[in-house]
Amino acid sequence: MTTYYSEEHEWITVEGDTATIGITAHAAEALGEIVFIEHKEAGDTFEQGDEIGVIESVKAASEIFAPVDAEVIEANEALADNPAILNEHPEGDGWIYKVKIGDAEQLTDLMDLKAYKELIG
Amino acid sequence: MTNTPKRTPLYDLHVELGGKMVDFAGWEMPVQYPMGVMGEHNQCREKAALFDVSHMGQVILRGDDTAAKLETLVPAALTKLPVGKARYTFFTNADGGIMDDLIVANAGDHLFVVVNASMRHQDIPHMATLPGVEVTEIFDHALIAVQGPAAEDVVASLCPAVRDMKFMETAVVEILGVTCRASRLGYTGEDGFEISIPDADAVRITRALLVHDLCEPAGLGARDSLRLESGLCLYGNDIDNDTSPIEASLLWAIQKRRREEGGFPGADRILREIADGTSRKLVGIKPHGRAPARQGVEVQNADGETIGSITSGGYGPTVAGPIAMGYVAAEYAATGTDVNLLVRGKPLPATIVDMPFVPQNYKR
Numbered sequence: 356m357t358t359y360y361s362e363e364h365e366w367i368t369v370e371g372d373t374a375t376i377g378i379t380a381h382a383a384e385a386l387g388e389i390v391f392i393e394h395k396e397a398g399d400t401f402e403q404g405d406e407i408g409v410i411e412s413v414k415a416a417s418e419i420f421a422p423v424d425a426e427v428i429e430a431n432e433a434l435a436d437n438p439a440i441l442n443e444h445p446e447g448d449g450w451i452y453k454v455k456i457g458d459a460e461q462l463t464d465l466m467d468l469k470a471y472k473e474l475i476g
Numbered sequence: 477m478t479n480t481p482k483r484t485p486l487y488d489l490h491v492e493l494g495g496k497m498v499d500f501a502g503w504e505m506p507v508q509y510p511m512g513v514m515g516e517h518n519q520c521r522e523k524a525a526l527f528d529v530s531h532m533g534q535v536i537l538r539g540d541d542t543a544a545k546l547e548t549l550v551p552a553a554l555t556k557l558p559v560g561k562a563r564y565t566f567f568t569n570a571d572g573g574i575m576d577d578l579i580v581a582n583a584g585d586h587l588f589v590v591v592n593a594s595m596r597h598q599d600i601p602h603m604a605t606l607p608g609v610e611v612t613e614i615f616d617h618a619l620i621a622v623q624g625p626a627a628e629d630v631v632a633s634l635c636p637a638v639r640d641m642k643f644m645e646t647a648v649v650e651i652l653g654v655t656c657r658a659s660r661l662g663y664t665g666e667d668g669f670e671i672s673i674p675d676a677d678a679v680r681i682t683r684a685l686l687v688h689d690l691c692e693p694a695g696l697g698a699r700d701s702l703r704l705e706s707g708l709c710l711y712g713n714d715i716d717n718d719t720s721p722i723e724a725s726l727l728w729a730i731q732k733r734r735r736e737e738g739g740f741p742g743a744d745r746i747l748r749e750i751a752d753g754t755s756r757k758l759v760g761i762k763p764h765g766r767a768p769a770r771q772g773v774e775v776q777n778a779d780g781e782t783i784g785s786i787t788s789g790g791y792g793p794t795v796a797g798p799i800a801m802g803y804v805a806a807e808y809a810a811t812g813t814d815v816n817l818l819v820r821g822k823p824l825p826a827t828i829v830d831m832p833f834v835p836q837n838y839k840r
Binding site: 390393409411412413414415435438 | 507508512513514697701766767768770790791793798820
């Protein structure tokens, strides 16, 4: 399993041709207390860079963007009743999508952990 | 070209306490501390929260008949406002709109006025047009707000005299040997005080208040969620130059004599609206689901027609859900009316509700 990071602070953990997508701890911390997430549903497809969800925190709304082309296999329904999981475990139980990757080559556009850590400083 | 943001006397303390500093109306202010917006909001509803509001304008008005003269700019009744009492009001413009909202306090030999930080540049020259009134903007005092059910205990631990104060009363008090002005009012819906403190003593007194077990610092993020839950208007969002006080449901702030006599800018429109009603009304709006609906969101009726828009909206931690305020056409303004909110292209169901969303706890 390998995890990649986007400039918009999403992470994608890849295993074969499926992956899990979420937002990084850095993003969750910057957003503040999350109160709602609007997301796509199983079967929806998107292209790299598409807006694939909106996270509402107490202060403001922020968009989530697709790190790669993909199709949603499952969206994390637990987030509806308990959006706080996104703040508490953004890189674990707070995952947002399980997807089937559309174009694995796009992963090379993303950062590894070392490069992401440099980004966030 | 941008101006460097100004800093209050408490800036270093905010940074020391872990405040996340942001630019607000040209001032570097803490939007939150490590406790977070929700934690600070709950702290205020349950115990006591301390806010730095030094960016607001504090003004002294002196002269003969100052109250009567100020009545030519605001629709509040001020000439009989007793010494030691404060009143909420607003500067109206010739069109009957609102230029800013403010608090006026009778301090005996002067009026003490507090205006919004964002409108200081407008309000001070505006008051300076009053003939024979000396208008002095205070630049050497901090202003802090201690708000919450424990606010009295917290402030009284340094100043027992505040226990005798009631809601909307103001007094000169001694805190740690320093002469300050305390007013029992605020912007959260909770009991509490706003305290004007000489700059040189602001940090020391603030630290002493924060030492109290029940007092924690809170930032502008919580200040906004608290006032929204309390149904309190924010100038620039819910009230502005185009909104009349009657549309904004602020008739209560225009005392009877002023409703009969007028004598303030825009009185024609305002008195007419008191008699005939308005075409739109500021109301509370409760989304049915969990998605917040923020400023600018269109309000629609069941047929998808636009009937209004949201002026303030977000998440209410005490309500544990989204809340909003906005103007809707008068025929849809009745409590219980169902409407739709167009959020990201989708109509989300909501209902017009009474405000405040959370009961107010003033010490009357």
